[in-house]
Amino acid sequence: MNSLLTALITKRIVATVSALLVVAIGCAAGIWQLGRAETKIALAANLQARQQMPILNANQGPWTLEEAGERRMIARGQYIPEAAVWLDNRPRPVPPVGSASAQSGFYLMMPLRLEGKDEVLWVNRGWAPRNNENRETLPLVQTPNKLVSIEGIAFAHPGKVYELGSNKLSAYEGKPRIEQNFDLTAEGKLHGWSQAPFILRELELGIEDGLVRDWAPLTNGVDRHYAYAFQWFALAFAGFLFWLLSGLRQFRRQGFSNGYRGDQE
Template sequence: MNKLFFNLVTKRIVATLSALLVIAIGCGAGVWQLSRANTKIALAANLQARQQMPILSANAGPWTLEEVSERRMIARGQYIPEAAVWLDNRPRPIPPAGSAIAQSGFYLMMPLRLEGKDEVLWVNRGWAPRNNENRETLPPVHTLNKVVNVEGIVFAHPGKVFELGSGKITADINKPRIEQNFDLVAEGKAHSWAQSPFILRELEVGTEDGLLRDWAPLTSGVDRHYAYAFQWFALAFAGFLFWLLSGLRQYKRQELTNGD
């Protein structure tokens, strides 16, 4: 046994170190993918628990982000459609059945002037597909010109995508515009109005406005993390197996040579 260990390890230092490196990388990456999956599951469970708490009223504020984050909230007010921001390069939250490729489109961010308060609340009203023939053409969306009730979930921001440049607001803020990302603080400064320190992601409540709100659950992607973890662990096992079998093959050849 000592002789076998000597031939597998001591006489194959480079191969052993290479195998250990592959095993370490594979196991480390696999554990990291599992931790990502567990984190998503925990976040989803926390979100579900917070959504079961009593529904808050935006008009009863002021509220801080810490007080209302991931809570259900109802806001009553009137939209300001001329200040809308269309967030580009946003895939459809849940692709249609049978489609493996997510369709690209926009999130519509629109300020809602709260009734009875000198305050604005930004609402992520939903997703709309992009015009593939003309990227500058905005999707048709119906906005009621009256006071409405909006129900949704509170978040810090609508999500971010990679963006080149500073992301400063350079377009006319008095008409709808297309942006890559949404900066809540910058919007407040640009419009010089008081606003809530969070956004409201609208829930589907039967409104026929041309927007989709089939938001993907926070657990989306968990299966992918498990698949990646399996691949990394398989790579680590394959590295160990290759090191072991190649060493045993070399050991047997040496034994046969010595026997001759």
């Protein structure tokens, strides 16, 4: 058996090296995907633990990002709708049952002026569908013109999408803005106000305002990483199997057995 294996390797150097590359790449990619899944699970566990901590009150701050990040928080204040930012190219967090693909839309970022404080808290109020015929036709959303109490989870940012070039903010003109990404620091400089160093992703509390707040689970995507890992490991195994079977066929057809017998004599 050792002589047979040696013959398969030494007489097929190019095929052996190619097979080794396929196996190495497949195994490395599969292990990387498993690592991504484990990282997401660990992050989700950490987020879940932080969200079980006592609820913070934004009006009793100031809070740092380290103190408030990934924790539940309540806030009371009044929205500033004229300063809203619509983040484009955001898929619906959880697609409807039976939907083949995620619907594209907006995240509505709106500043909330905190009651009793000279500070603004940016709120991700939720998701709304985009008008496919006219991108600049914004969804109809109801915004209370009074003090409101909301609850959400604090994050460093609302998530980012790929963007060509730099996102340079223009002078504030008091009209609806459609942006690809949200820069909290740049928004503070643009408006010249004091603001919290985090955003609040509002939770669904039965508020009917035209926005969807059915956020994706914390472990969203883990199953996909496991599926990718299986595919990569399957590719590695297929590469090895192809190398082995093709070598055995070549061994029989081209008389590798002569070299094998010679080794046995």
